[in-house]
Amino acid sequence: MTRQKEVFRPRVEGQVGMYVCGVTAYDFSHIGHARVYVWSDCLFRYLRHLGYEVKYVRNFTDVDDKIITRAKQTGEDPIALSERFCEEFKEDMNALRCLPPTSEPKVTTHIPQIITMIQQIINNGHAYAVAGDVYFTVDSFPEYGALSGRKQDENRAGERVAVDERKKNPADFALWKAAKEGEPSWESPWGRGRPGWHIECSAMSAEHLGEAFDIHGGGQDLVFPHHENELAQSRAACAHAHVGYWVHNGFVTVDEEKMSKSLGNFFTIRDVLKEFHPLALRWFLIGTQYRSPINYSRAQLDQASDRLYYLCQTVQDAHDLLTDSADTDGGAASAEASTSAAALRGGFEDSMSDDLNTPKAVAALSEPLKLMNDLMHTKKGRKDKARTANLRLLSKEVQSAAGILGFDLEDARKVLDELNAYALARARMTIEDLRARMDERAVARAAKDFARSDSIRAELAQVGIYLMDGGDGTLWKPAPVVESE
Incomplete structure (x- = not known):
């Protein structure tokens, strides 16, 4: 909450609890979602590389106003519709090579925990019930606005802050919504109803990570109201509730304009993957540090595809040469190759440890890849007595770093063939x-x-x-x- 870089110190040595807000499952996920979950995946992978035992929780919102509205449009049961899009989301994440989180809780399977937390908030004097609805009392929480930097008079209607005369303060937000005909609902002390938007993440993070954990992530659009409200209600339920580090990524624009359906520049992950390899999209997304805004364009995807091809071709060429080489004695690498490998290892970890600076981490691959190509494709390189040992060392380090970024190059040939097929299709x-x-x-x-x-x-x-x-x-x-x- 200091809005500046800090040294990461987990609550429990050697262990990390990490919660990232998941999707509301009512439609196919877009490239903004892809950005959130690719950088989260890079963080998950890197923390594990550093030796931490990481518990990574990413939820599904499977009951919500948007889901109910879409279900009415399609004639589906809301829960069945959300289940379908949960599976579609998992398919997208698998294509982007995002590892499955440790837990993927759903709102509908955590109703008892949500009701218990709401009751705790009421008991602690921070919420009130009105005709089956329950609202959080913003005025009862002096710290409200600390995360987003907003003052209460800046909280505008239209940002999921509803205007309702039954509220004590227009900024008060719903913890529980009274049942409406045809909508999913559950029994509660306040009558049948369903959870509000924000309470779900407080309840699920507490259930799976405890009342205090290390990292909470999401898109910049969630800072207010979602994360601000989440922070308030978690502490209202338990004074000891705490998140060590709030982490938010920047917005995605398309050709320098905000992505929106009304502008006709809205792209789902599926839209992009019709024309570009999933790993090319991943490469594009990590090419900008997660906190900065990123501009999506076909030209950027073209460039990402080209760099990915170069990486895979270099690793595959080295694999082929090492497989065919008669030099199997495993001799020592040259000083130049050893220095390059060490520089990659150190530069990569320094970059990733510096607020997950993935573009700089990717740049650390450049020199070793150039040296590998020189060894394989230049007259001087082919005469190098330590050529095989050098290639073996450099290829190992390159593949290790690439793997942490989510590029498994064990089957680089398959990726190359797929990139060729995508290029022909385009x-x-x-x-x-x-x-x-x-x-x-x-x-x-x-x-x-x-x-x-x-x-x-x-x-x-x-x-x-x-x-x-x-x-x-x-x-x-x-x-x-x-x-x-």
Whole structure:
């Protein structure tokens, strides 16, 4: 709550409790969601790499106004609809290589815990019941606004702060909502009803992590009112409730504009994955430090795909060379390679430990990858007596760092094949179409019609296909689209 970087000190040495607000399951998740859960996954992976025993909890909101509204539109049962979208979300997270959290609690399976917490808040003088609804008394909590930095008179209607004459203060928010016909509801001391939006996370985090835990994360849009209200009601229920570190990521814009359905620039994860590899989206998302805003564009995804391809190709080339190498004695690596490997290890950990600076961590891969390619593809490198040992060391360190970022390169060839398939699909070509164009170009080159040869190459570059001429003939690979002049 200091709004500045602090040294991380867990409550219990060697253990970390981490809660990240999950999705409201009523629709397919968008790239803003992807950002939250990719950086959370990087943090989860890195803390485990450092040796912490991490309990990572990410909830599902499976009963909510939005779910009820969507269910009425589709004619589905609200709980069945939310269950369907919970499964769709899990599929998206799996595609993005996000590890499953330790626990994924749902609101509907924690109603008793929610009711108990609401009763504690009432007993402690911080809430009141009105005709089946229960509201939190904001005026009873002097610290309200400390997390967001807002004063109470800045709390505006329209930000899930409802105006209701039954409230003692317009900023008072619902802990429990009285049942309405056709909506999911449960028995409670105040009559049938369902939980308000904010109380669920307080109850579920307390149930799975205890009243005090280390890290609470989410998007910047949740700072107010959700996290502000969550903090207030948790402490109102238990004075000892505490979160060590509140962590929020910046917004996602699209072509420098706020992402919204009304502007027609709203993209679900599924939309993006129709055209780009899931790991390319992941690479793009970690290319900006999580607290900073990030601008989504096709050009950025093109660049991310290209860097991912370079990483996978380098690791695969090294694997092939090491597999075929007769040098199996495991000799010592050179001083240059050892220094590069140590610099990667140190630079990577320094960057990740500096408020999860993933772009700087990714940049630490550059020098070792360049050295690996020099060893494999230059005359000097091929003559290096320690070539095999150097490649083995560098490849191991590169794969270790990449793995912490969520890029498992054990099957780099499979990822390369998938990237090739995505590139052909974006170019609206089949592999047979591409081979025909390459054959056409080969005929032109043989006839010394270099103007035609260059024209074909340029046409392919404009759809993201790059041709490489060499001793083994002409090869191709995906590349960022080259705009025509």
